[in-house]
Amino acid sequence: MPVVEAEISSLVRLSGIKRDALLESLPHLGLDIESSDSRGVRVEYSPNRPDYATEYGIAQGLRGLAGVEAGSPRLPLQRRGAYSLRAARAPRDRPAITAIAARGGLLGERGVQQLLSMQEDLHAGIGRRRRASSIGLHNIDAMRFPLEYAAVSRGETMAPLGSKRVITLSEVLETTEQGAEYGGLLADGERVPALTDAQGTVVSFPPIINSSRTAITPATRGILVEVTGMERRHVEDALSVVAATLAAAGFGLHEVGVSGGGNATPRLEPRRMQVHADLVCGTLGVELSPKEIAECIRRSRIDATASGKKISCSVPRHRFDIIGEMDLVEEALLGHGLGRLSPELPAQEAAGSASPESSGIARVSACMVGLGHTEVVNASLVGEPALRGLADAEVASMPAVASPKSRAHTTLRPSLVPGLLDVLSRNVHESYPQRLFEVGTAFARGDPVAERTVLAAASAHSAASFTEAKSAAAAVLRLLGHDIATRAAPHVAYAAGHSADIVAGGRVVGTVGDVRADALARLRIREPVAAFELDLGPLWARPGPQPRKKRVYRRRARPGPRKRVAGAAKG
């Protein structure tokens, strides 16, 4: 979640609300206080509320909650001014552009800082790392109108932000940090997107970097905001947030006439939406009149009026997180105050139950503890080397994940025995006998991936033997209503001649054996180890779960118990 660092004195000044009341209110806006000291407060804001990225936006919200100023914030937009932007030759791979001008305010040092940090958050969030939208902020007095947005040659030149040196756009991609990071968003080919002013100066090379010539400073009094991207709706979303913030910071807004290439002048007009009072009351579980609901929504800085049972709302353009009436229910809740809702335990209508798998696993686990085995918990996602020489499955048949952050989590385990041996290897300094077990999922490639619920056990002590392991496996099988039979079969983890399949109910359900001495030596385990593994899925006997049934899709699913059960239980 993005974070904003706000100065408490600025918030007090901007909102007119006293310090303590203000700090109390922040969480009720959905802002999570990470830390605070006497001067500042660090809050996390939700990615769906980028308008809270600055002190201006937060102060606006606080004023609403406190009832100082309700309803939609004013958007002082002057239509049809002197600014225009032509996009008839907009690049095909980044066709959307929009812009607005802001004048008459003064950001100051702090304001610039906050605006730039908001820009970064917007890029990371709704901008989808600048692919969907990227924002440029310019000193409007350093450019001549009309502007043109077009695909230009990579040989065009500019002085990128942070440098006075004029270089080609190719060089920008090769030599700047931003070029290295975002160059991949550009299509291959000779031409790249550029915003050029009436004098032919490249002022922006979206989505990479702006020109240093038009950079904003704390003294900048006029700002041009331009946003480029893939879709008109998304670029206007981003524009609306910056525009609302500049308005809150005291700037007047001026329309920039945008035309060409499917683009149009942004209207930034509110949307009209309705919500029914019954939906609000029914959802929240409170009794509120339509008038009260409208008042609550206004406290959330959205214009609202009640007529009959309906509340008509006028949602500011920058509140594009409001997509349906449930969003308005939430706005009503925030305006009402969550603190005024008391929890109420609804009557219970039916008995609950654990899944048959969970109950079965609980019985099997209790049996293993009774046999003197201590339970361990290992990850399903393991490093492939940890399985080498200990699992029958070929590496190629094990499902693997893409782009793992650690080599210790690359592969879905095909067996649980290697994990138990790893635990034994890490506990050689503890007293013996050591008897362990784990119930978990083992995986194999397939469509879908085959998931089996497996019990594995290992016993390590000077007298550990195949026979002990077989006896323990037999005890579990008896519990599940099966007799055990073992049949010689080679397995990678077990010593030759000490390795078998476990057969129950006429099918192979597991393996048992003495772990190979060289494997133990490699793991620095000095005691003999015997182990077994049982596939629990096919073994559940009455009164456990029934065997797996094929999932059937119908056009209309009938109510009833879920069909697919086996191989999925966890916990």
Next chain:
Amino acid sequence: MRPALHDIERRILAELASAGAALDEEAISRSTGLGIDQVRRGTEWLRHKGLATVEESLARTVELGEAGAAAARDGLPERRLAEMLIDGPVPLRDAASRLGDEFGPAMGAARAHGWVSADAKDVSLAGRGPPPPSPEEAVLRELAGRGTVAESDVADQAALEALSRRPGMVTVSEVAARSVTPTREGADAAGGAQEAGAIDVEADAPVVYPARAHPLREAIAEVREAFVTLGFSEVTGDLCQPCFWNFDALFTPQDHPAREMQDTFYLEGMSHTRFAGAPAISAVSAEHKAHWGPTWSPAESRRSVLRTHTTCATLRHLAETRPERARAFALGSVFRNEKVSYKHLVEFNQVEGVVVGADVTLRGLMGIQAEFYRRMGMERVKFWPTYFPYTEPSLQSMVYSESLGRWIELFGMGILRPEVTRPLGIRGRVLAWGGGIERVAMLRSGLSDVRELYANRLAWLRGGGA
């Protein structure tokens, strides 16, 4: 509290108690059958524990000398003289020659006892028949039967003294004696010590380790139990899911950052071909296109991921059963492609409950939540508004941890968006809530590093995670 006693100490105290007086170690050794070294060791222990005092003194012991031993075997000279006279008087000369050097002492003693009389020629018995044993003889017999005895133990001190004066009859030695007296505590302890077969119940016993369930599994079982008692039925789902159920059905746009490989584990080269009915797929696709743009891709929805939350299991259950009213929950492993740290794991457990009904409310959800925490032993709960992509409204709950002395964030909750439920044909409102279970397990075990739960240190597991 009764002091812990060794068997030796117990027997010494018991002996002292039955004697009702101070005893020296020799006497204790004799009457208890313990070796003298055992007794010495035992009295030393008792002294250290303040259960007995030991007084050292010099004691005189007596035993038969060489002449005494011979006399014990053959009789004192005066007895042999008396026996010689049984059949009548014997001439002095004969008696003197038969007793040799002992004739003088024999005559002296026999006359002193009044056993014999003598004239110029003969010696004869004063009475009829053998005379009764003399006190000296009694002492001689006593010493012969007992070996070395304390001088003070001999009953007839006058006779002993008389005997001692005769050469070689008695050897007197002086030895250091330790006399043992129980203290009051010792006397009390002896009372217990006398119980038949009593043992030292406070001594250390050898350490044994029980087999145990894993503390995390115990926490999971407790959470499951709390859900079941609140009327929830458990449903299950696979860990590998198509993007459709993990993301698309939850209204997560296909270009959402959470879907990127940096956060989510995609299974290399794997996809699901059958995962939902065509109507559900087209309804979900339409919802996405209406809100997120026209580029929804069916190929993207087929890709296999390790589920990032358990909501895919509950949602799929609701989509397939479409209940009008229900309480269900799913519990199990979920995965995030994160860097492992003290607070983040790649794989952890999550629980998620849903309540379905036309009349369910947010206040009801808060009530269920508070009741759940109460059953888990957490009484103080508060709620904050927050944001989750597929619920609206969304709340975060915090509980007060007595052990940590602060509020901590636990489960999140909300009402599933209509954009989620509508395309899947789920009627009514769906309350949903849940979160990570490791956090609960950490609170129970007092851990501050989540990795400890998966370290499988046997010492910790054997201690039950304490």
